[in-house]
Amino acid sequence: MPGVIGFDSEKYLEEQTSAILERVGRFGKLYLEFGGKLLFDYHAARVLPGFDPNVKMQLLRQLKDETDVLLCIYAGDIERKKVRADFGITYDSDALKTIDDLAEWGVDVTAVVITRYEDQPAAKAFKNRLERRGVRVYTHRFTKGYPTDIDTVVSDEGYGANVYVETGSPIVVVTGPGPGSGKLATCLSQLYHEHKRGVSAGYAKFETFPIWNLPLKHPVNVAYEAATADLKDVNMIDHFHLEAYNEKTVNYNRDIEAFPLLKRIVERITEAPSFYRSPTDMGVNRAGFGIVEDDVVREAAVQEVIRRYFRYTCEYAMGLTDKETVQRLELLMEDLGVKAEDRRVVEPAREAALEAQRRGKEGEGIFCGAAIELRDGTIITGKSSPLMHAASSLILNATKHLSGIPDNIHLLPPTVIESLSHLNKDVLNTKMVSLDLGETLIALSISAAVNPAAQVAVENLKDLNGCEVHMTHIPTPGDAAGLRKLGVNLTSDPDFATKFFFAG
Numbered sequence: 001m002p003g004v005i006g007f008d009s010e011k012y013l014e015e016q017t018s019a020i021l022e023r024v025g026r027f028g029k030l031y032l033e034f035g036g037k038l039l040f041d042y043h044a045a046r047v048l049p050g051f052d053p054n055v056k057m058q059l060l061r062q063l064k065d066e067t068d069v070l071l072c073i074y075a076g077d078i079e080r081k082k083v084r085a086d087f088g089i090t091y092d093s094d095a096l097k098t099i100d101d102l103a104e105w106g107v108d109v110t111a112v113v114i115t116r117y118e119d120q121p122a123a124k125a126f127k128n129r130l131e132r133r134g135v136r137v138y139t140h141r142f143t144k145g146y147p148t149d150i151d152t153v154v155s156d157e158g159y160g161a162n163v164y165v166e167t168g169s170p171i172v173v174v175t176g177p178g179p180g181s182g183k184l185a186t187c188l189s190q191l192y193h194e195h196k197r198g199v200s201a202g203y204a205k206f207e208t209f210p211i212w213n214l215p216l217k218h219p220v221n222v223a224y225e226a227a228t229a230d231l232k233d234v235n236m237i238d239h240f241h242l243e244a245y246n247e248k249t250v251n252y253n254r255d256i257e258a259f260p261l262l263k264r265i266v267e268r269i270t271e272a273p274s275f276y277r278s279p280t281d282m283g284v285n286r287a288g289f290g291i292v293e294d295d296v297v298r299e300a301a302v303q304e305v306i307r308r309y310f311r312y313t314c315e316y317a318m319g320l321t322d323k324e325t326v327q328r329l330e331l332l333m334e335d336l337g338v339k340a341e342d343r344r345v346v347e348p349a350r351e352a353a354l355e356a357q358r359r360g361k362e363g364e365g366i367f368c369g370a371a372i373e374l375r376d377g378t379i380i381t382g383k384s385s386p387l388m389h390a391a392s393s394l395i396l397n398a399t400k401h402l403s404g405i406p407d408n409i410h411l412l413p414p415t416v417i418e419s420l421s422h423l424n425k426d427v428l429n430t431k432m433v434s435l436d437l438g439e440t441l442i443a444l445s446i447s448a449a450v451n452p453a454a455q456v457a458v459e460n461l462k463d464l465n466g467c468e469v470h471m472t473h474i475p476t477p478g479d480a481a482g483l484r485k486l487g488v489n490l491t492s493d494p495d496f497a498t499k500f501f502f503a504g
């Protein structure tokens with residue numbers, strides 16, 4: 001349902017701000033763990049149409065005068081160059097990008113905390129790089145005694161061994177790239193130091209998903225399970241909350257399993273009984289109150305589950321995930337009563353690939369197809385040829401449609417395409433001579449200088465943002481980068497676009 005709104009971001013922002021300020025009032029100083037993505041939360045925007053992917057930043061900007069921001073990153077993620085899939089950049093690069101993005105919103109990062117630091121060379125280089133740019137960096141090692149020896153954990157040998165991060169605001173937002181960044185450990189370490197200093201401080205968690213006041217099997221919560229299938233997360237009824245209040249709420253397994261330990265640690269730190277009686281109590285999540293059209297968000301969430309299925313099948317083909325993760329998605333889709341072909345762009349893309357095969361010649365390589373659903377619901381297709389990748393053909397066809405340009409008018413002069421092919425084949429000696437999307441977009445922008453039709457097409461590229469795209473083959477790096485920059489929601493079948501093992 002392109003363009004249909006199911007979520008009210010303004011209402012959500014008002015509810016969320018009020019909930020956080022109420023929690024600050026309970027403690028005096030609040031360490032607020034930001035789960036999920038602080039910026040560019042495209043998962044939430046996809047499953048909750050109308051959700052502003054930067055709504056958390058709007059909240060932070062409102063509260064910036066009373067907020068410090070700590071950015072955590074796990075040293076192991078730096079060392080193994082873990083990648084954030086939606087941007088295609090490593091976690092350390094994402095941390096640097098977050099610092100820049102926050103600055104653009106008028107919010108400064110107070111300090112960066114490298115967690116579970118063991119003198120890893122890449123982590124040390126990252127630390128040096130930040131410090132030489134004037135950023136305060138702290139390193140925290142693995143907490144001695146965690147999780148079983150509470151006496152050691154809550155002592156000067158445990159949390160006390162970490163250097164205290166100086167903060168002066170009543171709200172301390174603790175964020176980081178991805179799960180496992182050490183946000184919770186940093187919050188608890190800081191709580192320990194605050195109470196040693198006689199400061200009344202508390203902890204809360206701000207995480208959008210799962211949405212606690214939606215049913216367990218609501219598609220929005222199922223979509224969260226799909227998004228974290230590789231982490232083996234499972235949504236559950238919060239039995240602690242049910243027992244305490246006789247109210248059914250939803251949380252996920254790791255938070256529920258960790259709650260008894262977390263509660264004991266907090267009580268030991270504060271030397272007082274915790275008023276948190278459940279993991280749901282610890283959260284300040286008001287996303288459920290922003291939903292204004294349940295049918296819309298249900299359909300959007302179902303589509304997200306299908307997108308995740310395609311993503312994991314491709315990651316399995318590339319050796320990045322296990323079969324169990326793919327099987328988990330198959331079960332979730334079966335529970336929802338949907339199949340891969342219920343994504344509207346899948347079958348047209350496959351038809352385009354068959355058409356390319358019918359028109360092609362033996363020895364021309366693998367025939368690929370692609371399809372895009374525009375905002376008005378129109379489906380446009382593209383297919384590979386000796387001159388152009390399927391993604392390139394697709395985007396040119398889509399911009400022609402949006403611009404009202406007839407099919408027989410060239411956006412790229414044949415001489416330009418031939419010149420680029422010559423460059424690839426005869427000068428750079430690359431194996432793949434047809435134009436990928438990155439090359440095509442550059443050629444289109446150059447053509448726009450002398451071709452009015454190309455100029456109109458370039459202006460209409462922005463209307464592809466948020467559109468659904470499917471390809472019959474895993475995109476090459478140039479295609480993937482181009483589609484990511486256009487902001488489309490991409491899926492692909494788990495087949496490779498070339499017979500070569502290396503695609504550069």
